[in-house]
Amino acid sequence: MVRPIGFLVGLGFVGVLLWSLLWGAVAYVKEPPVPTAEHEFHEHPKKVDFSFNGPLGKFDRGQLQRGFQVYKEVCAACHSLRLVTFRDLQGIGYTEGQTKTLASEWAVETPTINEETGExxxxxxxxxxxxPAPFANEIAARAGNAGALPPDLSLIAKARHDGSNYVYSLLTGYQNQPAELLKQFPDSKTGAGLHYNPYFANLNLAMAPPLTSEGQVSYSDGTKPTVDQMSKDVAAFLTWTAEPKLENRHSTGLAVLAFLLIFTVLTYMAYQNIWRDKKH
Known part of the structure; x- marks a missing residue:
């Protein structure tokens, strides 16, 4: 009795799924989705040849330190990095003494009150x-950015699809609105205080181009600080903040694959040895 009931229940589920699929297909044919500016003009991130790409990829410590410098001198004015401590920066090649020096350049509020000023x-x-975050709270952050809330960048490379390439593409993707977009979608004109960028989800974002000219950051290692280079460096750094153990994950994966390969070979040899004299 149980089997027929189970069969009928399963058949009912299959029937509902087929009906939903058919109904959706009919609705799509009768009323196809209306094209939007976001759908027509949004672009996928550019592909960048980062050193950490692929299963054998490793971070370039020099690039990570340059990326931290870009964050510190440009991005930190608006964006926080709340999941990263100063001693974590030893993971990108800084010594203990250097992290102490870097930390001392930032002031942090304490729970106490200055008895002379009340601050x-x-x-x-x-x-x-x-x-430390650049703003005390969300209200202050919005007040300092015309109502927009700058996102924390600690995990931005994981929070966005194709994160490393996305960050690089966004930073280098600012441009004037295409005439074709305004022709097809007259109501999509970029509003005051917004900036057109085809790599952003809705094509317009409140953040003005942060990297605008060569030499905006002076690299101590002699690397030429072009907009393209600075964008790559900070994208690499933000990938590290999101995945500081990426290299360990790569090496662990390779070790597991090697173990499975050896185990498979040994298992096959044991099988052949045990069943060699057996007749099937």
């Missing part, structure tokens, strides 16, 4: 501190 007291950051 929150501050102290120099230490390596154990997280990198």
């Amino acid at each position: 929150p007291a501050t102290r120099k950051s230490i390596p154990a501190d997280r990198i």
